[in-house]
Amino acid sequence: MAENMIIASNFIQNAIDEDLKNGKYSEGIHTRFPPEPNGYLHIGHAKSICLNFGLAKKNNGMCNLRFDDTNPTKEDVEYVDSIQDDVKWLGFTWDDRMFYASNYFDKLFECAMELIKAGKAYVCDLNAEQMRQYRGTLTEPGQDSPYRSRSIEENLDLFMRMQKGEFADGERVLRAKIDMAAPNINLRDPILYRISHTAHHRTGTTWCIYPMYDFAHPISDAVEGITHSICTLEFEDHRPLYDWLLESLGYDVAKRPRQIEFARLNITDTVMSKRKLRQLVEGGYVTGWDDPRMPTISGLRRRGYTPEAIRDFCDRIGVAKSNSLVDVAMLEHCVREDLNERADRIMAVLQPLKVVITNYPADECEYMMAENHPHKGGHRFVPFTREIYIEQEDFMEEAPKKFFRLKPGGEVRLKHAFIIKCEEVIKDTAGQIVELHCTYDVDTKSGSANSGRKVKGTLHWVSAKFAVPAEVHLYDYLLKTEENSVESTNFIDELNPNSLEIINTCMIEPSVAWTAPGTRYQFLRQGYFCVDKDSTKEHLVFNRIVGLRDSWAKAKKV
Structure with a gap:
């Protein structure tokens, strides 16, 4: 585990301290990091990784790695492998506690049957559009589904037939029976299971119905003995459903997991949506998930960021209850500080003039x-x-x-x-x-x-006779300006066309004629650079990590 990762006092740690003081969770603190394997992790996930593993370490507890693999239409083993690599690279370990939501498919099915038998779930035939119409609005209550009054026997029969594959995708769903007039829309009979005749990367074609995240998540937490389920702020309105499910399934309130929400990480000039990052990859706007312009952990790693710098950044920004925007210059400052101590200095001339x-x-x-x-x-x-x-x-x-x-x-x-x-x-x-x-x-x-x-x-300078040619990649932000909203529908229009500059004229001193990919240097007067993973002895390629100018540190001194 990362030895220099320190979780400072924050409202989540204060909540843990209060729980321990009141005698709750006497068997120890247990957190989890639950990524969905539908893409590569980004810098926002790094904050969650550091928080969950850091809280476990600070409290002499444990942290699980659990893949939320409940949506086979978007998941892939490639993402499972990349997530493991990212967590390890950041300096954390889950020991023997790597789990999958799919481990619990049998248990989740049993829980769904238990809710049906208790009259707390029913099979609904409304399609997606009809369900939206029945759901109501933030100011108007919803309406009961015409299928809400089905008998327990009919619901059990239909759910079993859903599980056997008798119905087409989208033909029926299983919904919780809570309150269609609830002020919190998440309690208006949310979907628990949907039909998807899609092979799963772990279970194959065993299942053709899959649980929704809001259903699988609290039960998975409870099964694993999680004490504190740390989520980002958008799940705050989902917490009543989290608690309703655990209560309805009979989990002891004194021992069941406690969900706590914190503000997600937002950084200027940075795309922080996995869906949009996928769009960049699939649309060919970048070279892949590990493109050094990407805020993915693999992209930052390829660019030359260090795990120590990312952990330092996550520690400095702290844990907040409300959303805010962090200046990307602060992240670069942490990287620059770390590289200043570890990177050897060499001379390289990017645009040569013969003397x-x-x-x-x-x-x-x-x-x-x-x-x-x-x-x-x-x-x-x-x-x-x-x-x-x-x-x-x-x-x-x-x-x-x-x-x-x-x-x-x-x-x-x-x-x-x-x-x-x-x-x-x-x-x-x-x-x-x-x-x-x-x-x-x-x-x-x-x-x-x-x-x-x-x-x-x-x-x-470099000797003209002995200098080694190299290709240098200079990076700018993917978004044009920090005012751009990554939530914009047309965010592709806001991409910076000059986010990558390739320089093929660079001449570098011969001491680095061959050096291993991933090696970092300070090019004197130019910035910090990293040998790219595709670099060879015949074709040296360097990525600029950050320049030498530290605008964030300068601003802090003013």
């Missing part, structure tokens, strides 16, 4: 000692030759007064190397700058006894 050092011997090469990390230490040697590359933006022919990079007649220090002076600008026939001719001051070698001469600018 010829005219007074440096053409056939000579010397190796400059460069530190790997300002805090962790370590060194490497970087080749220095007559021809090098600097960034195009680090030279300006007609520079303003406060431009402290290279300009005609100006001097800069090359990181880990010498001070150079621009003597001549070489242009092609179209007037475009193609290279610079410079001279170097031999007495200013970095680290030498005579290296004390100061200039205001320091540039990163």
